[in-house]
Amino acid sequence: MYKAVRGTQDILPQDAPYWRHLETTIHELCARYGYHRLEPPLFEETSLFVRGVGEATDIVEKEMYSFTDRGGRELTLRPEFTAGVMRGYIEHNMHTWPRPVKLYSVGPAFRYEAPQAGRYRQFHQVNVEAIGEQDPAVDLEIMSVAWDLYEALGSKGLSFQLNSTGCPACRPVYIKHLVAYYEQHRDEICKECKRRLQRNPLRVLDCKVETCQPIIEGAPRMREHLCGECAKHFETLLGYLDLLGRSYTLNHRLVRGLDYYTKTVFEVWAEEGLGAQNAVCGGGRYDGLIEELGGPPTPGVGFAAGLERIILAMKAQGTAVPELVAPQLLVAHRGTEAKTRAVTLTSELRTAGIGALLAFGQRSLRSQMKQANRANVRFTLILGEDELAAGEVTVRDMAAGEQQRVSLAEIEDWLKRRL
């Protein structure tokens, strides 16, 4: 028997209300902030992600779904959105649009990882980007979109983790200090950190090995090594956040796995319900990315949030979501002629905008009533020989257990008054 491949899953009808509510909330919120939808393709040239995400990242090193198509093109299913969105920004000359260009996307992304709670090989993200403006107020706006999204969904127990990772002017200087400090403690750090020191030194800061913790505590901090511009940017952002009364946690150990981030980086962590995968949102500023991808020098800031993780958190917290609309009536019938009329009646009701179910087959009325009961409809319309002869239909109110005859000519209005 075929099964959904490892790390993928069907979104079943029982989860549809969560997805609908989440998607509706996202679209309404983004519209309120003036963001416009841009959906990049599911796959792009592999080199776009290699350059955009960074050669030394886990994503590029071991997580991409890459393939060669029949035309010999090297392609990759998107592991994240930002690179594709920026490619679109450049391709469509959006630098000529009013700034900042504010875009959002919702859809699946793909990473070849070992699946576990809150992590899948095909997963969904909402991605929000503001391009072409370096004002820290844009960082604030991006964070606010994330903030409001969780607020609208009634999420509790979230913490905003915030840091600045500097820019090409100050980060290399800081990294030198960090590496020098770590060289002094070479005998005390874990094997993995020794490797990190070579490949991606900043990552030593989020090592979770016990013995590395005191080393990290004593390490030089990025914030104390920011250049004037980055320091000012960060202070201004913190001031704005305080102004709005948004609580956040300064986390000097927060470094992000993608190479393109500059200045602001942030993540949103959930306390419960997600197992080890507690990050529900991650983002930051990427002032060098567009230039790296062949566009004009352009600042940008954005975030991505994982929809599966949001839904897991909603379930863990028992968040109520609106039910989807379902037909409120079922047309039951008895006899061949009545069945024929039931087919046309059901169709007429639907054309009139009334959701209706038809009992299929020619089963006993008892069986059809059971079906109506299971479908949880408000009314059952019964069409038999008697009703047909009288040009009427029997309408049974399922909750009250009462029924009455209504003429077929008037049934639409009768129902519209009550549904």
Next chain:
RNA sequence: GUGGCCAUAGCUCAAUCGGCAGAGCACCUGGUUGUGGCCCAGGAGGUUGCGGGUUCGAGCCCCGCUGGUCACCCCA
């Protein structure tokens, strides 16, 4: 890629010491020739994840594989 735990009906789970594969729920039919929910009766549904081994005999013990799950790494 590495490690722990797990795998029996659609779902949740039983099966004594290794001895006839079961229950509840859900589904279908009937009890009621045209009336749902509650109740009762019946029915359908299984290669016990796959392959091998031990044994008179394996759902149960052993080995391998696959899958699921959780965790590491990293992240949404």
